[in-house]
Amino acid sequence: MRRSFPTIIPKKFFWDKRWSASGTVACVSCHEPGHGWTDPQQFSTNFAGKPTPRRAPTIINRLFSDLQLWTGLRASLEEQALKDSNRTDEKVVEHLGSVPTYQQEFRKVFGRELDPDGVAKAIAAYVRTIASGNSPYDRYRAGDNSAMSAEAQRGLAIFESKALCVRCHAGFNFTDEGYRNIGVGMDKDNPDLGRHTVTKKEEDKGAFKTPTLRDVAKRGPYMHDGSQKTLQEVVAFYNQGGHKNPWLSSDVKPLKLTDQEQKDLVAFLNSLSGEIDPEVGKPPTLPK
Ligand code: HEC
Ligand code: HEC
Incomplete structure (x- = not known):
């Protein structure tokens, strides 16, 4: 069965700083829509308040590529979202899972309690919608x-x-x-x-x-x-x-x-x- 996302939780996860281990950064902090989905700063500030070792790349048109990151370390958008170094499984469940609306909407889509795997799938589904064309x-x-x-x-x-x-x-x-x-x-x-x-x-x-x-x-x-x-x-x-x-x-x-x-x-x-x-x-x- 194909999963669909009738609600807009994937987008909210992308914006929600509670996603990170420290509660200080969300995906959007380093991938800003207003700056070509990257960061105006040379290096972004990570969850620990430190500069990232590499520059945040744009995330437009990532639906056309399998491997992710400057080095191709991640095999898919799902894997990228699941293994991002700014978050931990524990904190994702603790922070996002304590939001009643998220639990409700997550259950509607996945039929289970909010978990790291589903959050990553939802975020990846949202990233696939960031497509640029008609230039x-x-x-x-x-x-x-x-x-x-x-x-x-x-x-x-x-x-x-x-x-x-x-x-x-x-x-x-x-x-x-x-x-x-x-x-x-x-x-x-x-x-x-x-x-x-x-x-x-x-x-x-x-x-x-x-x-x-x-x-x-x-x-x-x-x-x-x-x-x-x-x-x-x-x-x-x-x-x-x-x-x-x-x-x-x-x-x-x-x-x-x-x-x-x-x-x-x-x-x-x-x-x-x-x-x-x-x-x-x-x-x-x-x-x-
Ligand atoms: C041999 C392959 C190759 C050729 C030829 C090449 N590029 Fe690139 N381009 C790359 C790679 C690889 C990077 C990323 C390099 C890095 O960050 O270390 C890049 C990065 C860029 C970027 C930066 C994009 C960003 O989002 O940071 C621009 C702009 C660019 N290239 C334009 C050009 C133009 C214009 C030409 C022709 C004059 C060109 N490239 C020729 C492989 C190439
Ligand atoms: C603290 C800043 C920061 C946060 C937060 C962050 N990213 Fe990134 N992102 C980066 C950097 C830096 C890279 C490049 C890392 C590398 O290549 O080693 C990257 C790479 C990526 C890539 C690979 C793009 C490509 O061209 O291969 C995707 C996709 C991505 N991020 C999506 C996300 C999503 C989705 C989230 C939230 C779940 C997120 N990022 C959170 C800084 C960030």
Whole structure:
């Protein structure tokens, strides 16, 4: 039998700080609808009041991907929601389970008392509704030539050819779902080895997930360490060939783009800002 969520508890869980072990953070604290579903701060403040080791990625269009996190450590959205380091099974049951409305609504959906597994399933179901589309780029692709400026149209051509972006940011969601080393953070003494921490494979050292570029203009700073503040900075970084290191992807090399070509690329990236159902990002009223 397919489970459905007739009530809106999944969304409330996403907003409710009682979800965390300390009662101080909710999903929405680090994945803000008003900032491209990430955090305006370079690093978010976690349940213990400490900065997170990596930057919070956007969580738009996650329904199109199985593996989650910058490293692909989590196999599904359910697993991500269940194993998030800001919560514990005990506190989820203690805090959320003591809210009568949650118990009632949970029972209606799952036919049992509120438990960590069901809470995670509900949150994952909500995250799947955060989908961005109908950007100027999509309207241009659908035949509306006026949807994208001349600059952005030139940027699209550069994105797909000279700048090699499409080798990794491929397909309708602008990601190959792969893990690549483009050199971000590799100039540090003890760099974050990214995907390697999961697979232990030599070639995965310093590799991180290729993020979607949809809504990218809404969510700086960029990269797994938030080290690049603007899209101009990102394009300049690729233009110089990333940061050299032993595991740098062969698809990252000096591009020799002119100033105008770099501006065109940025204009194109700006045309990927789409629409999300406004109901999805509207804060719910939380029960007492
Ligand atoms: C304290 C800040 C914080 C909170 C609270 C938080 N996240 Fe995150 N989230 C992050 C960070 C940081 C990462 C990246 C971690 C990594 O890759 O190592 C992340 C990664 C993710 C990802 C993976 C996205 C991708 O592109 O792979 C999803 C999905 C996600 N979070 C959803 C949630 C949900 C749902 C909740 C609540 C149940 C939540 N987060 C709570 C900071 C937070
Ligand atoms: C070899 C694969 C590859 C190529 C080629 C590539 N990217 Fe990326 N891109 C990535 C990966 C991997 C990341 C994340 C890296 C990290 O955080 O360490 C990323 C991150 C980004 C980000 C930051 C997104 C965010 O949410 O933080 C932007 C913007 C971006 N790329 C744009 C481009 C553009 C524009 C080009 C072409 C000039 C390009 N990329 C070429 C793989 C690639």
